[in-house]
Structures are given as structure tokens and as C-alpha cells.
Amino acid sequence: MKLFNEPSPLETKIISFRFGLENSASIDTYLANDGYKALRKALEMTPDDIINEVKASNLRGRGGAGFPTGMKWSFVPRASEKPKYIVVNADESEPGTCKDRLLIQHDPHQLIEGCLLGALAVGAKKGWIYIRGEYNYLIHIMDKAIAEAYNNGYLGKNICGSNFEFDLYTHTGAGAYECGEESALLESLEGKRGVPRIRPPFPAVSGAFQSPTLLNNVETFSSVPAILRMGGQAYADLGVPKSGGTRLVCMSGHVNKPGVYEVPLGFPLMKFVNEIGGGVWKGRALKAIIPGGSSSPLLKAEECDIPMDYDSIAKAGSMLGSGGLMVMDETTDMVKVALRIMRFYQHESCGWCIPCREGTTWLKKMLQRVSDGHGQTRDIDLIGDLAQNMMGRTFCPLGDAAAMPTIAIVKKYRNEFEEYVARNPFASPELVSIA
Amino acid sequence: MTFSPELEAKFADLVTHYPEGRQRAALIPMLMFGQEEVGSITPEFMEEVGKRLGLNTMQVDEVVGYYSMLHKKAMGKYHVQVCTNVACLLRGGAELYDHACHKLGLGHKEVSADGLISLEEVECMGACSWAPAVQVNYDFHHEVTTDQLDTILEGLKK
Amino acid sequence: MALVNVTINGVQVQAENGALLIEVAKQNGIEIPAFCYYEGMSLQAACRMCLVEVEKAPKLMAGCTLPVAEGMVVRTESEPVVKARKTTLEFLLSNHPLDCPVCDKGGECELQDMTFKYGVGESRFTEIKQHVPEKQWSPVVFYDAPRCILCYRCVRVCNEGMGVGALGISYRGVNAEIIPSNGDHLECDECGSCIDICPVGSLTSGIYRYKTRPWEMEHVGTVCTHCSNGCKTTLGVRNNEIVRGNNRDKSGINGEFLCVKGRYAFDFTQHPERLQTPLIRNAAGELEEASWSRALKLVAEKFKELAGPDFGVIGSTRTTNEESYLLQKFARTALGTASIDHHRTGDVVTLIDALSGKTGQLATTEELYTTKAVLVVASDLSQQQPLLANKIRANVRHHKAAVYAVTPGPVREDKIARKSIRVPEADSLAGVEQLREQLSKESELVIVFGDAIQGDKVRQLVAFGESLGIPVKYIALVDYANSRGALDMGVLPDLGPGYHATAPGRSLQQMLDDPKLAALWVVGANPLKGGKSLASTNAFVVVQDLFLTETAQRADVVLPAASAYEKNGTVTNVCGQVQRLKRGIETVGSKADLAIIGLLARGMGVNLGKVDADAIFAEIAASVPGYNQLPMPVILTGGAVQTHPVNGGVPPSSVPGIIASARDTLFTTGSLTRYSKILNEVLEKPGALYS
Ligand SMILES: Cc1cc2nc3c(=O)[nH]c(=O)nc-3n(C[C@H](O)[C@H](O)[C@H](O)COP(=O)(O)O)c2cc1C
């Protein structure tokens, strides 16, 4: 399948190097390009050895939370009587994120191999790839790859002539951002409403069908074959301390060359935008960047001179999250951005808990009103305050995801809200208390 | 209600994917695949799927109501979905959606009188780097301009 | 379990490791507010009212799901906690209609209480609220989605508590709402538990809504008059009218539970056909209204004239113990007859005999909740013994009790049973035998059995139980509110109070069949129901009842009686637990049976001593074995006490086949329920959840 954007010479292609090869999704192409080598290697290793390699790689979860993957793998109780499962999070719904789609589209066998390595590490015999409903075409690609893997002895019984067995299936979602949250995903996988579970227990201990489950993002699993091939340390060395390797960053918004590019962790953010992305479009100036999907607080242009790794971005007050990097030029209307973000979270709130369900709804209504030109000065403070009141109080992180960007936008671009309010002929400056 | 042979086969295969006794897991895929065939999630379809998975209609209803891609009301033969989420918004997604509304004379989740086309303003669909994006049924269209949208829509009417 | 030290608000307390913080706090007198947390039901952590500050935790934690651990330091009233609580309430109220002035729940609403206690006084919300119209799901259940705070209590009580699962949740986010079992309506037990448990006025009762304000009612705690389970129900009385039944203080043996009858079926008291004046058959053969004094005089004279062995007396399964006691005393002494009986629905007599020489083997309702294993034989509990069924379900939920069912048809217990055996009723014992191996591995057992087990079969069942080698207790099921009391009080042709043998007389059927019967006095019973007739065409028949039943239509004199909701006294439930009835209302024209008996005695010149409920109960307590050691304070304050069954052989009483349960459903328990308009409306709805 043709590439959606041209690769950049500045990329470090570790997991995307097969993208663009002829028939890249086929097992033949895969086998001709290091495919299933890591699996053969891993079959000679003990589960602990595999996990130690992953730990050494400093790989951190690519789904959003950035949890150290090796550590997560070591949490699965291998001695448990229950069956263990692999679940791949291919729900990819965080606005700004479109990388897992490419990993499945161009290199499904890499993901299968990643799953097999996870299965070897934790003793799983079954796994599911939970693919968001909108990615229907990927299910066909994935199913085809899975069938090829079965036919070539990479899935099913006696994999590669060993006594290792593993079955892998695709499973479709049906339109719900919340199902990207791991425990809601598991509920959905079980045929229920995608409402998150009370944790603990975490999926590693009680996940799919109440059994120990290794749940990772597509990119996380897809990174493991390379780690085993090149060795954990070599992979880690590509990145920075505590954030090993490379990751796919999805650049969108006001840049000349938007696209998905693979760069090492710690790659300078501005260099990424200017050199890989060709800079802000239409010769305009940069206003702000959302570095890791719509949940991550946006960074003002002057805050963007930082390396792209988990810790550096956290230090700047945001998150690397899912790698959804959105660039905004000087003309961007921040009130509209805040409203659109809140509309999204309001639409996607599962409704389970009060602060998120009511908070997102209230905020959406207020932002809509301000954006429609009916705002009051006190609304600006109230928006910030309500978002703050959601923070850390919801049942799952969706509430925080809605609150964080809102707080940041109101704080950093208060003047724009004030301008909207100033345009309201009925704006009254002070609050009249009727109490 | 009876399933087509294809759906029947799909169902038979699907239930083998999940651990014994946990066949309910097949519910959402079944609803998605069935909706494609039936056109919408009808009460008969819900009842039939429920019966096969040991669920009552209310239990199926709980799930159907939750997911935004499951429609109890039939959408058009071509369901045009325009993303207006941030990445698309930054590159004209909202204007594109407005354009579609005017062009089709339809609003959010409305269906043309002949049942051919329906329109929906959707959330991020994973095409951010190639925004603005439109999906017609499951087909993606990237970096869509208003002109291109016109061409796409014209193509549907043929 | 190990104890750990936890500090709550600066006070060090000890608690079981892993116990939920919200419970630990409660045990130590600290309230952590919550909407979704509900003791005994699954955890949700959805409302976020219970957030508390825990040292070393990065953010506030939900107290409802937080297991305590050694050294945990918690603050439940610190500034961040108080602020979080206020804002949660603010969020909750943002979309709430705030129609408290007209809301049924006003005054009893947890949201009001929480706002009063923890909320802020003014609202910052100025947007337009989300509105959806109210829906009616059944004659008795209405749902107002805007008032709903989505605490999921109703969903859980229906599914976990009732075992019905008729409520679900659909849509998502702010549109999420509760949905009923069948699209736009409910098919369920109509028990109304969802209404009761709703912390706000989202679920309201079809018969109570918009009728009154809670503070305008008098709340009278009494015992439901329908089935034998004896649930405590609190009548909401206004202007001498019962407007509501619920289990307001949850202090009865039924705790949270009440079925459709306990909650709604009090409306028979106001039925237009209710008798309000005595009737006397005139020369033309028609029943004609008459004054109480004329009717009583006539009856007393006739009774005096006809007294003797051919006088028949049929007592009630619903009158109080005092009334049953007085009736049999009057019959045996003043009327000089041994022919007294009532409609017997379960073989308690043989059970007591079979257990003679043993103590403590009659189970209480509570023991169905605490005993590790329960065997149900030949009964559809959820239809006929709803409280017992509920206790068993709770036992499974909370203690993982093992349930076994041997029944002729599907029963709700099948869903929770370790094993269900389907055999015709006649083969019940063979079915039970199949479980021998499994049952003998249990550590203790309660056996609950229906009327298919009577006579020798009771002895065989007890022999089986005793042979298991584990402690076994029994419950012989009976049908009506005071069926058990009628037995205990000796409303039997061969057994007096406390199952003492007396000179034998006619059984109920024998009275009906005897052409020589001179008189028949029927107190609160309808033996001629279903087209039966009286063989003795000349018999002088007196009937005391609420309605002109089939039997009353045959009477020469009909005396309008008061219902259980209109009198004081005691009743004994299926497990032998004695509870007190409290008068809620008075119905003009009717008299309590106790008073009628007293007046007749006086008219005949018979001295029965002081005829008032307390005095007679004292007499029962002094003279009836089983009732002689009951701790009165417990009963007087609304508690329940199990009688001590007689210990010693009881002469066999029953002729086989004489005992017959009515095989009622959840919506019917004898004649009274026929006159409940609301039950009949609910009944019209097709019910698919009966098993
Ligand atoms: C609201 C919400 C949405 C999420 N959506 C996704 C998603 O679409 N894809 C994903 O991989 N992880 C998503 N996550 C993160 C997952 O919960 C989980 O952390 C991740 O899948 C674990 O995999 P990783 O360790 O490989 O990142 C989401 C989390 C939240 C709270």
C-alpha cells in the first residue's frame, strides 16, 4: 500500500523501515527483511531473559501513559493457574494520533511477532488485537497476515517446530474513545459497555476474562522484535536515559509536511517541526504545539525548545502521550481549539462518574457560549476552575485528559478568551450574587 | 430473523475466538458485521444476536446504546463522515463539514430522502497527519478539499 | 484476618486488613458520604463523593474501594476533601432539575441531605439543562432521567438483590440513562426495590407520586398481611388513608427487602366493595344491611341455641395470634365444640413431631442468609416465599452459600444453585436422595420444603437430614401471614394451643361435608372459594370478613371485619418468628375480629376475661408452650423473636391430603390480593420473569 507521506532522511527507521517496501504487509517481504528472526532467537531464551532484554531497552508504553514496558511484563504472574492472554490496544483514538494504523497497514507481521514475543515472555497462548471500528480495512489486512502466519507455522501449534503455541485474533471496536483505556477496552472485548474497571486489580493480574493479561499498544508490541534483534541495550542507546529507542510521531496541523515519522526519543522538538515537518506552513509563525495527543497540555512556541522524551516534556508541563503532535500557527483561534477539544471529551465520556460526565458537559456548554460570543468575564475563571475541579477526581484518566488541555489553554491564552468576552455586548463585568 | 450464509459463517467462526463460556465477547463484532448487512441495528437483529449469545434484549440494548458506530436508525447507503476534531479543524475540517451540509442539504446524522447518503460529523478517526479527512462507509479520503469532496459526493450519486 | 492500624482524622483505629475504608470509618463513627456505595452490593466508585485524602497517595482516593493497610493515614474532612465534595455536588446539581418542591423524594432525598450538609449555597451553573421527558415503565414504576444521578443502585438491587436483572444502562456520557427490561416497559417482579433504593426522586412509585409530602404522613411500622414471610412494612398514613408502603427504617427481618405486595397491596383496605356494615339475611333470602347491635344480638342468640358438638368453627390464616387463640378458646369452652380448623397449607405439625427430642432445629429467616448450604424442596420460593428467596440470594452473594433445588419446574434459584434437580413433586424425596453425597459434604444445611412433603414424607425428609451427619435445620413452608400462628394457637380439630392433644373434632373439609352441621362460624376465611358448597343446607352460617366472599354470600349474618393494617396484635411468620402488628388506619363500620369475638361472648353471657390484644397476649405468653419465654421488649419495639417449638411428641394431626398450599404467585396470596387494584394492574402485564 502506498505511503501517505514521504519519509524524511532525518528519521531513524527501526520499526518503520519496511514501510514502503513492495508488498510490505506480506509475510514474504517480512521474512526477507529480518522477519521472525527475533522470534527464533527468543525461542532459545527463557522468559526472564526476554523480559530482561525489554527492561534493558528502556522501552516505555507508546499508548499514552509511557509506563516502562519491561516492568509491566514482569508483573504478569506467570505461575498463575489461569490462562494468560495478550491484548493489543489498536483502538488509536487519541486526537492527533495515526501511527498504529500505519504499523498495521504496512507491517502487520511485525505486530504479530511482537505478540509472540510477549506470549513467550508471559506464557500466553491466546491473544486479541482490539482494533477501533473505524479501522475496518485494517482488520482485513491483519486477518490476512494472521492467516499467512498460521500457514507458515508462526501461529497455531508447534510454532517454528517448538512446542510453543499461540492463537491470535482480531476484534473490532464500535466507536468509543474510552475503549482505548485499557480496562474499558477489556470490558468491550468481553462484549460489554466500554466502562473502565475498578483498579486494582490491574490487567496484568486480572485482565481479559479475569485472567492475567499483557496489554500494550500496537507500537509497543511492534518495537519488541527490533529490541530482541539488536539487543535491549543497543535499542536503549538510540534514545535518552529512561526513554529508550525510537517512536513514531504523528505530526499534524499547520506544518508544511505533516506525516508520521520515526525519530529517537529525545529528538529536538523544534528540529522535528522545522526540519522534518518543513516548518510552519504559509510562512507563518508558530503559536503553540500540542505534543502528545489532545489530552496533553499545549506548549506555547517559546516553551517548545525541548527534546522529545517523556521526562523533558513532562518537565515542560505536558506529556509525550501518544505521539500525536499538533502544530498551530499564529492565526489559530484558541477558544475554538479549547471548545473542539472539550466537545470531543464530552462526546466520549462514558458517563460512569460524575465529575467527568457533568464536568465535560458543563465545560462544553460554557466554551460553546463563549465561542458564540455570549461569554462573561467570570466564565473564563469558571472554565479554569471547573476543569481544575475535575482533575484527579474522576474514575479514569479521561477526566484528566479533558481537564489538562483546558486548564493550559485558559491559562496560556486568557487574553483570547477576554477578547471573545469583550465582543459580547451584554457582558457584565461583575457577578451579582442573589444569595 | 435468519442470518445470511456469510453472517452465519462469520458468527460460527467468531465464537470460537473466545474462551469457553465467554462467547458474549462476540457481541460487538457481531453487531458491527451485522449492521453492515442489515443496514442498522434492528430490534429483530438485537434479539437474534442476544439469543445466540445468551443475552436478553436489554443487555444487547445497553451495549448498542454505548457505541457511536452502532445505529438503531438506518444511515444512508453511503455514510459520509467528516472529521472536525483538532487536527482536521486546523486544516479546514469544520469548513469541509459545513460544505458537506450545504451540498447535501443534510445535518448531523441525517439521511437523504432516498436513503442514499447520510452525513455525520465525527470525532478523530486516525487520519490526523493527512487532514482533513473524510470516511465514506469504511473508505478513507485524505487531505480532502471542498472540490474533492464535491467529486466524492458526485461519485456516490451515480 | 490480621488487624492493621489506620489513622483516620488523627485518631488511630484498628481494622481488618483489606476492609474498605468507608466501612472502617463508619465503624468508628466517621461518615464518608457516598451515593453509589451501598453496603452489600457490588462496588462502583462512580459518584466520587467518597474521595478522601490518603497520605503518600498522589491524588484523592475513593474511600468506597480503598482497602485499608497497615499505617495508612487518612483524612476525611481536610480542605482538599471538603472542596472535592462540594465540587462533586456542584457537578451533580448542574444537570439536576432542582424540582424539589414537587418531587416525591423531597424531605427524604439523599441529594438534598448531602447538599445541605456538604454543598455550597449557590449555583454557578447558568447553562441550559439537559432535559428528557419522564417515562412510565409499569403501573408502579416511573423514571425521571434528569433527576437520575447514575449511582446504579437500582440496577444492582434488581440484579443482585432480587435476582431479576430488569434494569440496565444505555447510552453514554451525559445521555446515559437507566433502561427497563423490555424496550419501553418493565417486565419484572414489580417489587419497587429500585424505587426504594433510589437516593433521589428519579424512580417514583405510581401509586404514591404527587400524593403527599413525606412529613405529612404518619409512619406506622407493622407487618405485611399477605404471605407468611412476615416482612416489616412501614405504612405511610395520611388522613386515615394508607398512601405508601415501604421499608423505611429497614429494621425488620426483611432488611432492605419488600415485595410487590408489601409495598403496594395495602389498597384493598380502600376497595369500594369493602364491607362497612353487618348484613343479615332477610325473609326474602337476601342479605340486608343491619346495625351492629342487631346483628350481634342475633348471632349471640343463635350461637347460644346451637352450641354443641355440631357447631363448626373455621379460623383464619390472617387474624392475629390473639384472635386465633381467643377463637379456639371460645369454641372449645363456650361453644362446646371440638370442630375447629383453618386452611392448612404446610405440615408444620409433623415436622415438630419428627423433631421431637431435639432442640434448635427450626431455622429462622436470618439463618437462610447465614447458613452455608440451603436445600429447597418442592417450592417456587421467589413466587411464594419472596423474602426467603431473597435471603438465600443474599447468602449466595455475600457468603457464597451452596444452594440446591429439587423442584418440579424451573425456579429462579436455578441460576444460583450448585445443582438443580427437576422431578415431579411426588418424587421430591427421590430427587433429594440424589443429592446425598454432595449435601453430606456441606458443613451445615437448612432444608426448606413445600406442601408436597407432608405426613410420612416429612418424617422421611427429616430422617434423610439427620443421616447426613451435619447440623440440619428445617422450614416447613406455609402460605399466609399468620398460617403459622393459627397452628401454634391450636386452630386445629385435634390440637390445642402449643400442639397439645385435645378431643378430636371435624376437620375443615369434614365440616363442609357434614350434612348434620348445625352452625358454621367462619372468621376471616373463604372455604367456599372455587365453587365449593356446604353440605348442611340448614346450617346457620356467620362470616366475619372484609369482603362479600363466596362464603360470605352463603352466610346468614356477615360481620365486617378489620384488616391486619387496622389492628394491633401479634403474628407469627413461617419460621415461627413473632412480630407485632400496629394499627395504621381505622375503617369505619368494621371491627377487629378480637372485638367481635369479645362482643359475641358478652352477648352470650360468657366471661372470656379482658378482651384486648395485650391482655390476651399475656395469657398466650403464660399458657402456650413456645410462647412462654418470648422477650417482650424485643417484640414491643418492633423486633422479631422465634418461638421455642414444643419439644416432645405431637400426636399426628393430619389426614393425608388435608394440607394444600394455594400455589400462589408473587401477585396473588389469597382473597385479599384479589381486591388490590394495583396488584391486578401490574398483573395485566405479561410476566416472563416468573421463574
Ligand atoms: C481515555 C484513555 C484513552 C486511551 N486510548 C488509548 C488508545 O487509543 N490506544 C492506546 O494504545 N492506549 C490508549 N490509552 C492508554 C491505555 O490505557 C494503556 O495505558 C495502554 O494501552 C497500555 O499500553 P502501553 O503501555 O503499550 O502504552 C488510553 C488511556 C485512556 C485513559
Ligand code: SF4
Ligand atoms: S472519567 Fe469517569 S465518566 Fe469519564 S470516561 Fe472515565 S469513568 Fe467514564
Ligand code: FES
Ligand atoms: S461511593 Fe465511592 S465513588 Fe461513589
